[in-house]
Amino acid sequence: MKLKPKLRLNKPRREAFIGYMLVLPWIVGFLLFMAYPLYFSLFMSFHKVAITPYGIQTTYLGWDNYKDAFLTDPAFIQKLLAFVKSTVVMIPIVIVFSLFVALLINQPIRGRQFFRAIFFLPVVITSGEVVQELFAQGAATIPLMDQSGVIAYLEDNLSQAWSSPLIDVIKRFILILWYSGVQILIFLAALQKVNTQVYEAAAIDGASPWVIFWKITLPEVKPFILVNLIYTTVDLFTNTFSDVIKLIQDNMFQVGTGFGYSSALAWIFFAVVLVVLLLVAWLFRNRENAAYAGNGR
């Protein structure tokens, strides 16, 4: 690529300028509707907030809201731990399941378009109140699981701390399937970008489908696994289904606790989600580097 020297001098600056211009609407929107509200909720989390006819009145409390959350609130920490555990178990299941489905619907079979539509369908279901309604009606559980004794077996053989989230996951299995719509789409897009000639070449060289999957398909979709991990983590943690979020919302309009306390809870929850996310990203990245080094290049 050879550019005229004059152009080359101006290029980085011009590019940066255009870049900023393109991002500008987002930055403005973000500052107004995300950054400032976030700052304000952080501010509130250190205060006692009372809503009066004359406006919002705040009294400084220091770390009291946070202390209360950890020391005096009986429900919060317990619910938070239970929720984090069951979610951490759910994340890999969602990823593996969505990759599996994406591989299936990428096969040359009859009715492929139809199946693709069906598996993407949960995207419109899981948002909003539909899913809650369904869960309330018991449509999201598998009766077979209760009858087959799997749950009793888990209860007997694992400590309470790990059996209860596992049972939770089993009971929500259908829900897990419904939460993988966007993930399936992302994986499918990734799979379709793989050059089919690579598969052909591998097959000619005698590679079995199993080997092809591990050596070609998986490395190709790897960047998207991380994308999906992040998306799933965020999606599971912030959906309306979460007990913790319900607790935060409940506290918001209680006279005794109010907005200050519920903001503190929200920030604790946020910190936990962030830690989980960083952990997920770190684990994954570490693995990728190791694999890369192992190639012996």
Add this chain to the structure above:
Amino acid sequence: MASFHGNKINPNRFGFGQVKFYVFLIPLGLVMILPIVFMFSQALKPLDELFMFPPTFIVQKPTIENLVTLLSLKDMTVIPVTKYLFNSVVVSAAVVALALLTSAMTGYALSKKKFKLRKTLFEINTIALMFVPAAVTIPRYLVVEKLGLINTYWGHVLPLLALPVGVFLVKQFVDQIPNELIEAAAIDGAKDTAVFLRIVMPLIKPAMATVAILAFQTVWNNAETSSLYMSKETLKTFAFYMTTLSTTIGNNVAGQGVAAAAALIMFIPNLIIFIFMQSKVMDTMAHSGLK
């Protein structure tokens, strides 16, 4: 994996090879359809069936009684229901269009333009994804009030435009477009607008369609902006109207059926948008030329 079937002799006539896929696809597909079936069946259930124990999943004696009750209730309010519907359509269209534009622009810039804050901005966006939306209700109200957006259409639209998921998805897709492609276009004399519209946009259509679906859902089902930022009844949206209907009468026994019918009516536009958009997603992915 079309190709290793391509190595077999007469692959298209081989039905057995496909059976193993159907074994998984059909049961899983059924699970995916269940909620839709449930929504329709719930709305069509007569009262006695709604409260039957054990509850039935599929309606036994379908009736449109619930829908009729819902429609007759609409006559009671002073403002015609079409006004709510009109508001919803205007607001939804504006949010989807603007959210697509800003997400695409931001995603493209964050992925392909080099400037100092690029990485930081994307990280901030990813972090913003994780925050509990309910926690920022009061501060958001204050912002909306200060900007003078109370009782304007913009009050519905602007707060929903900050869609971190959109930026996140679009950026990840633009990342996969080779830089060479954009450079080649630039050398051929394409300006930034042309690169954006003619190269980037067609290639990220799957992401755009996903963002459109997500944005539409957020705005269409959102009753919060109406209840918090709008005090004039004529500016409220259909979603808000539906929640008032199902809460005012939803608490008594007869209301359950109406609530189910309202849920169905709210859900149908989601389904339509989905069916329309998902074909776009799937069609473009196969021909995206992103190899």
